[in-house]
């Protein structure tokens with residue numbers, strides 16, 4: 001990217017395209033002490049109060065700076081490198097981390113070891129990168145006292161409270177309001193598909209594990225849906241077009257949200273999966289369409305439940321798993337309560353927590 005001048009106009013060119021930069025766009029970015037708060041990087045002026053007819057009286061390029069005199073008497077020195085970063089209209093940090101597809105052949109699970117000052121360490125940065133690549137990470141040796149999971153979550157960002165509370169205890173209990181609180185096997189599912197918005201990341205912390213069963217299971221919804229797209233595009237298409245109703249009811253609340261089972265972004269790329277077949281209700285569409293929808297959902301369910309895609313592992317006490325609830329499905333194998341205790345604590349955080357932390361650590365370590 002190059003900045004060029006021509007008769008008091010500023011242009012950028014990337015080799016093939018050359019375009020004029022709007023003078024107002026540059027005026028909004030003046031950065032002197034009078035115009036920008038150094039600490040917060042927030043403007044000290046309101047650009048909506050400026051006259052729209054901002055013009056450039058004089059412009060000059062020195063080594064690393066673009067110097068401009070505007071017609072309203074303001075003069076500014078803008079770093080050319082910083083300008084270059086502004087020409088991507090998207091989040092370049094997250095886009096730079098490519099998702100790695102995985103299935104049951106995934107051998108190396110990327111584990112991290114909890115240690116002092118963990119949340120401000122380079123390891124934490126590596127952990128977050130790994131999280132965005134694989135959709136999950138496991139952290140060993142995380143203290144289990146005093147609901148430490150809440151402290152853990154709040155050290156990355158903020159706990160996302162739900163109707164299950166700030167955090168929840170996963171162990172079998174009488175009269176449960178969710179099958180999670182039994183000793184039954186749980187097929188791969190995403191959590192809280194009925195919430196608006198769906199919590200992004202689930203943390204699960206193993207406190208006690210005295211049973212032989214109760215293995216944790218994970219499936220990469222990204223891998224499965226990309227495979228479905230290749231194998232049966234009609235199935236993929238209908239599952240990414242029809243919005244179904246997810247609903248949760250207990251004595252205090254009725255939660256409801258509508259979404260596709262495979263949600264795509266504006267570029268028709270993977271965005272999110274929701275899967276919880278005890279809770280989804282498709283609207284009453286014409287019979288032919290529903291025929292295809294039911295076949296597609298069955299196929300998707302078979303793939304989610306197949307050995308081909310599932311990894312299984314045992315969480316030991318002090319292990320904490322952090323998983324992307326928009327990308328992965330999770331479940332567990334059944335266990336015998338007679339054998340002893342199985343006790344996990346869980347909570348949620350949202351992407352702004354991990355993204356905010358990632359950007360902070362990138363800045364801190366100049367990465």
Ligand SMILES: [Fe+2]
Nearest residue numbers: 180190191330
């Ligand atoms: Fe769950």
